[in-house]
Amino acid sequence: MKNTVAILALILLASPVLAQDxxxxxxxxxxxxxxxxxxxxxxxxxxxxxxxxxxxxxxxxQGKVCFxxxxxxRAEIFxxxxxxxxxxxxxxxxxxxxxxxxxxLQSIRDRKLYDLYYYCETCNITAQVGGPCPCCQAQLExxxxxxxx
Amino acid sequence: xxxILGLNFFHANxxxxxxxxxxxxxxxxxxxxxxxxxxxxxxLCAIGFCLKQAGLEFKDVNTITYPRATNTRIVNxxxxxxxxxxxxxxxxYDRYRINLKLINFKETLAEHFGIPVETLTFKLREEDHHxxxxxxxxxxxxxxxxLIVSCDAFGDFVSMKTGVGRGNKIEILNQxxxxxxxxxxxxxxxxxxGFSGYGDESKVMGLSTFGYPEYxxxxxxxxxxxxxxxxxxxxxxxxxxxxxxxxxxxxPDISRLYNDNLTRLMGPQRQPDExxxxxxxxxxxxxxxxxxxxxxxxxDDLHARHQIPNLxxxxxxxxxxxxxxxxxxxxxxxxxxxxPSPGNSGLCIGSAxxxxxxxxxxxxxxxxFWGPEYNSEQVEHLISGQGIKHEKLDDPVAKAVELLTSGxxxxxxxxxxxxxxxxxxxRCILVNPLTPDPRRIKRRxxxxxLGISIxxxxxxxxxxxxxxxxxxxxxxxxxxxxxxxxxxxxLNNYCRYQTVGPENPLLQKVLxxxxxxxxxxxxxxxxxxxxxEPVTESPEVLLKQxxxxxxxxxxxxxxLLLRETRS
Numbered sequence: 099m100k101n102t103v104a105i106l107a108l109i110l111l112a113s114p115v116l117a118q119d120x121x122x123x124x125x126x127x128x129x130x131x132x133x134x135x136x137x138x139x140x141x142x143x144x145x146x147x148x149x150x151x152x153x154x155x156x157x158x159x160q161g162k163v164c165f166x167x168x169x170x171x172r173a174e175i176f177x178x179x180x181x182x183x184x185x186x187x188x189x190x191x192x193x194x195x196x197x198x199x200x201x202x203l204q205s206i207r208d209r210k211l212y213d214l215y216y217y218c219e220t221c222n223i224t225a226q227v228g229g230p231c232p233c234c235q236a237q238l239e240x241x242x243x244x245x246x247x
Numbered sequence: 248x249x250x251i252l253g254l255n256f257f258h259a260n261x262x263x264x265x266x267x268x269x270x271x272x273x274x275x276x277x278x279x280x281x282x283x284x285x286x287x288x289x290x291l292c293a294i295g296f297c298l299k300q301a302g303l304e305f306k307d308v309n310t311i312t313y314p315r316a317t318n319t320r321i322v323n324x325x326x327x328x329x330x331x332x333x334x335x336x337x338x339x340y341d342r343y344r345i346n347l348k349l350i351n352f353k354e355t356l357a358e359h360f361g362i363p364v365e366t367l368t369f370k371l372r373e374e375d376h377h378x379x380x381x382x383x384x385x386x387x388x389x390x391x392x393x394l395i396v397s398c399d400a401f402g403d404f405v406s407m408k409t410g411v412g413r414g415n416k417i418e419i420l421n422q423x424x425x426x427x428x429x430x431x432x433x434x435x436x437x438x439x440x441g442f443s444g445y446g447d448e449s450k451v452m453g454l455s456t457f458g459y460p461e462y463x464x465x466x467x468x469x470x471x472x473x474x475x476x477x478x479x480x481x482x483x484x485x486x487x488x489x490x491x492x493x494x495x496x497x498x499p500d501i502s503r504l505y506n507d508n509l510t511r512l513m514g515p516q517r518q519p520d521e522x523x524x525x526x527x528x529x530x531x532x533x534x535x536x537x538x539x540x541x542x543x544x545x546x547d548d549l550h551a552r553h554q555i556p557n558l559x560x561x562x563x564x565x566x567x568x569x570x571x572x573x574x575x576x577x578x579x580x581x582x583x584x585x586x587p588s589p590g591n592s593g594l595c596i597g598s599a600x601x602x603x604x605x606x607x608x609x610x611x612x613x614x615x616f617w618g619p620e621y622n623s624e625q626v627e628h629l630i631s632g633q634g635i636k637h638e639k640l641d642d643p644v645a646k647a648v649e650l651l652t653s654g655x656x657x658x659x660x661x662x663x664x665x666x667x668x669x670x671x672x673x674r675c676i677l678v679n680p681l682t683p684d685p686r687r688i689k690r691r692x693x694x695x696x697l698g699i700s701i702x703x704x705x706x707x708x709x710x711x712x713x714x715x716x717x718x719x720x721x722x723x724x725x726x727x728x729x730x731x732x733x734x735x736x737x738l739n740n741y742c743r744y745q746t747v748g749p750e751n752p753l754l755q756k757v758l759x760x761x762x763x764x765x766x767x768x769x770x771x772x773x774x775x776x777x778x779x780e781p782v783t784e785s786p787e788v789l790l791k792q793x794x795x796x797x798x799x800x801x802x803x804x805x806x807l808l809l810r811e812t813r814s
Contacts, residue, residue, distance in 0.1 A: 103745060122467065171724065203459070222522065227740045
């Protein structure tokens with residue numbers, strides 16, 4: 099659970115299978131808290147003040163700041179303060195400038211993983227961004243449930 | 248006078264376009280007339296309309312063009328792909344049967360139009376499928392220099408062609424040959440997700456906004472693009488059925504593309520009536536992600552070689568408005584143009600342009616109103632004939648806005664019909680976005696986004712990274728503070744949008760007036776049809792389907808019909 103960016107990147111780069119395929123982006127998994135940071139990695143005191151030149155990022159337990167991509171639709175979820183307040187585990191593809199494109203996002207509580215999502219019980223629709231249900235227009239409900247295997 | 252009739256036939260979306268002295272005069276899809284969605288035969292009705300609109304007869308037509316390389320490629324390619332066992336033997340038979348029909352083409356026209364076959368003196372000229380796509384896009388784009396990418400499942404045994412357009416010329420750079428195809432890959436996963444209808448890829452695109460791209464690496468086993476070379480792993484394709492496409496006179500049908508190896512790789516396929524789970528969402532997100540990754544890398548490679556910031560994207564893949572929208576975000580491209588009909592119907596325009604070569608004037612196509620129109624006398628005659636109560640309006644725009652602000656779903660039937668699949672202001676259903684549950688109107692599929700029409704100069708305040716989008720070619724992510732106003736049309740924070748400026752004067756008037764009254768610069772705009780059926784072409788069809796479309800009112804030119812007084 100304590101994998102770092104550097105260790106994972108090294109492992110992945112050392113993998114003979116992936117090393118053969120230069121076009122495949124490097125996948126990494128990081129854990130930490132959501133922060134707002136500028137391009138130099140300078141972190142705002144609060145994740146709520148993510149405006150102007152600051153972007154949402156994940157500060158890992160080792161203090162490394164990994165930026166979410168401005169155009170990554172899955173980074174929309176950080177507009178929700180409930181998500182920002184959680185400790186997160188994120189797997190994604192490494193992008194230039196300490197960027198990470200999200201493949202999967204989960205929260206960690208008591209060393210257990212939880213799936214975060216929005217749900218409409220009436221229509222049984224799951225989404226990664228809050229707002230109205232595309233089926234019945236009722237507000238989707240935020241949920242955090244133990245991760246499925 | 249030189250007259251060219253451009254056709255697309257025996258492909259999905261048969262269509263016709265007519266050019267007089269190099270100028271496009273009319274264009275329409277056959278499905279609008281014969282009411283068969285994606286109709287794939289000879290576009291006899293569309294041909295009849297084009298001639299009528301141009302005020303011409305068959306004797307005036309010099310050449311008929313069509314996008315099909317009948318003789319030069321077929322023998323070699325069919326043999327090669329038959330050996331690959333991916334191209335279905337029945338499809339080979341279909342293709343040769345169609346070629347036989349081409350031999351009898353003049354007889355078919357003569358019989359349908361009731362004219363002697365000897366009067367049909369036009370020449371028949373075939374043009375390359377992807378070159379026709381490229382021309383239909385580039386020629387009417389706003390660019391004097393652009394990269395051009397044409398990408399679909401396949402046509403003339405090629406799935407993608409790239410080129411550079413400069414002035415009136417296109418230089419072809421590269422092509423990807425069948426069976427290797429990013430379009431086929433997307434269609435295969437679409438079928439795997441339980442969507443087997445022709446054109447169901449749009450549902451997967453919609454579904455992709457809901458999930459995580461967790462399956463991307465697994466899907467890389469099926470498709471790869473290394474050093475710019477696209478390759479499908481045929482192990483996952485159905486060797487028995489191959490790619491069986493049926494291009495009869497009806498809606499096209501594509502046989503099941505995948506085999507059990509895909510199930511072993513991805514788990515069980517979704518049955519058509521099965522509930523959609525987060526696994527299905529994640530597979531959809533992954534196929535969309537990988538398709539984008541492949542296209543974006545190819546586009547960046549083209550940009551690096553040629554340093555041209557403009558892109559024309561055409562072919563069936565350009566219907567993927569989510570992918571289109573992400574190109575300027577994710578690649579070095581600054582401006583992108585997608586024609587009003589990037590799919591097969593646009594081939595009728597492209598094939599004629601291929602023949603015209605340098606003789607057609609290059610002008611930006613700033614509207615898509617190339618179809619038929621009906622004047623108010625025709626409409627009134629029809630309505631009166633059916634004994635339907637109606638009212639003549641002095642100011643249809645003011646009445647439209649009054650109805651919209653009071654929450655009515657309004658059929659808006661004005662001027663010449665659009666060419667291409669999107670309703671852009673002449674055959675549409677307009678709805679106030681603050682109306683509860685607008686999807687009731689057409690019982691629209693949850694995964695197919697409703698479109699909006701928004702005043703061009705206001706759009707960037709509402710949509711992130713907004714593009715000039717007169718043909719509704721892009722999905723946009725919404726700026727957070729405006730989400731509530733879009734609640735009825737968004738699909739996971741995305742909506743498909745048309746930007747409206749002076750080139751679309753009537754719709755612009757409606758939007759300006761609506762903004763004055765309701766404070767919002769946009770309206771829901773969805774096509775004037777019953778879900779799953781072709782867009783309404785004539786007042787007759789509108790009257791017939793008024794109730795099924797759940798309309799509250801309709802304005803045809805300046806004639807108002809109301810649900811409550813209609814009978």
